[in-house]
Amino acid sequence: MPPSHFLLAVLSLLPPIQASPSPPVPESIQVVELPLPPVISSSAEGACTAAINPRRTGCISQVFEEFQAGDFTPDSNHVIVNIKFVGAPAAPDPASTYSGEQVILVKADGTTFPNGDTWKCLSCGVPASNAQSLDPERDYPHVARNGKQALWGHNILDCEAPLISSECTPNKTHIYPIHWPTSVDGSGSGGTPREMRLHPDDIHMGWSSFTATGGQHAYFGRLQFNPSPTTGLPLAPRYDLVDVNILIQPNGAAPIMANGTELHLHDEAISVGELRGFSGAGDEILYLGSPREANNLDVFAVHVITGAVRRLTSHPEYIDPIAFSHDNNWFVGMDTRGSNRQMWMAGMRYIPPLIDLVTVTAASSTRNNGARRFFQPILIDRHGDRGEYFGQQINLAGDGSNGSINDPNWNGRADPAFSPDGTKIVYWQALVSSPACGGANPLTCPVSSAPGGRTYRVMLASLTERQPQDPAPIFKIPDTIPWATLFPPGTSVPTQYTLPAGNYTLHGKVHGVARARITANPTYGGYETVSVEYEDYSDDNGHVINGTESVTLTITPTDPWLSKLDWYSDLYETGVVTATKRTGPGGFQLSINAQTNIFEAEGTLTTTIDGIVYKQPANGT
Incomplete structure (x- = not known):
């Protein structure tokens, strides 16, 4: 079938826009903590004794190392x-x-496995010949969703029986690495996927990857088992990643474009930053995209065939991890809303989003204080934020005391997940610890109330x-996404539209004007300063x-993750x-590294809304 006919056929199957x-x-909503293996304070060999774990099925440490909760098995x-x-x-x-x-299953229904444990290790004891x-x-x-496989980082765990079954034993389990061929002849270790997400059909996946200069792009490909690779x-x-698409539309609209001396904003632009997964049906790709409003980072969804873009969140706070329900009607996001962090x-x-040309890295980094995150789980229907609706905080019912379900010292992490039947949500948290508290930090480190x-x-x-x-x-x-770009081994990242430096005018959608001056760094390229003057500007x-x-950005060539901003703002808004x-x-000088997220600043930047002050x-x- 010709591509145009295929697209028409797909469009005829889509529900009308409402x-x-x-x-x-x-x-x-009722929230409880799930049981984990017993905790020991020493990691010395033999410290996990029979007195601590009579069934001899493992102990874990007090401090989270490599810990991460995932999603549910098909039985929920x-x-x-x-x-x-x-x-x-x-x-x-x-x-x-x-x-x-190791990777384990934890019971979420109050029962135990046949041996009496509330957990079962899937990877422990797998023969070396089955895990090369x-x-x-x-x-x-x-x-x-087939219940017999699991994505485990850059590996696929594959069992002959359902993972939850007693028949899924180490001898019936294989663990295979995932390989992304990127050289023309297939040689080498291949590309380095980041934060891989399995598509609902179990054979496709998406991931993000960094280029050598620190840029981030998202990809989509198919898993193909290779029992005897020769290169x-x-x-x-x-498992090889084949039929890879880079989620770039080279000839499509960019979020901000110039036509002569006039700027135009394109809400329909597909600007996939960090890939965050898929909708419940797998018809949309979820991602962090270019801001629609200054310093406001949101999650978007783009249809895999039509390229239609939906803005799922608009709250000024920061959202990142996100997961859809299997019925496609809800999503849960880990968000800083309620914390006033942003x-x-x-x-x-x-x-x-004009100053975002130089501030976007800093805006996406200030959500954290080092290892401390300010995320809480938010339940939102599939249509997303709108009007005065910004979802429901899942763990709001606690009293905020030490160890309670909404204790602000317990920080939400990635990723949350819905049970397949839509009746449960799982998420995990980490307790704030030094240096994000204690010592020179004015926040006192709390004492954990969790087991052990x-x-x-x-x-x-x-x-x-x-x-x-x-x-x-x-x-x-299909294996080829119509609006994306095929990315076979040996391919370079496509060139995308870059807004030239210059003096521009942006007309409000309703009335008014914004006059922008954008300068480039004369030594290293990229944007250096964005200055904007607003006159009765209104988009709504x-x-x-x-x-x-x-805002002026100082570039550090040896550290592309570091943002140093010299910021001057005098804006007022009516309506x-x-x-x-x-x-x-003296303005506001901010320095923050996107890999460490330690906030360092001089001066002040304050936003006041109807008398409420945010510093x-x-x-x-």
């Missing part, structure tokens, strides 16, 4: 978890297999008013912006709100 319905009412009663066992005795003791980084040349990257565990490393049974820079709404003093926990949220729902039919997609007829804002965004007399965090917090 206006978003009224927001759902808040619902009852088990959660996959990446874990690090410590203190195991030496071989030939059978308990020696419960050592190091495993990739050391073992994050983001994900159970395939590339490792030369062991493996309101000082993003709380003033409907400012066009653990600093990590897995939380199960039951949506008590819901009945089990059938999953949506899995959307059948409800927010009118006046004033000036200017449905009265708001200001202002820096102090930037103190240094190191």
